[in-house]
Amino acid sequence: xxxxADRQRCDQxxxxxxxxxxxxxxxxxxxxxxxPEGVAVPPGKESLANAGVDQCPxxxxxxxx
Numbered sequence: 001x002x003x004x005a006d007r008q009r010c011d012q013x014x015x016x017x018x019x020x021x022x023x024x025x026x027x028x029x030x031x032x033x034x035x036p037e038g039v040a041v042p043p044g045k046e047s048l049a050n051a052g053v054d055q056c057p058x059x060x061x062x063x064x065x
């Protein structure tokens with residue numbers, strides 16, 4: 001499972017960061033720190049990954065299998 005992000009779409013709400021700051025790190029501008037290359041979701045953090053994606057009001061985050 002991987003998290004990917006559309007940094008152009010990210011609107012700096014930070015709701016994902018509140019869910020889990022390690023899965024959803026922000027850059028110095030407050031945008032999600034990774035892009036389409038994404039990051040692997042560590043075992044046991046799948047529910048947090050889903051919750052963070054669900055909280056994004058601009059749909060900038062996705063989960064890929």
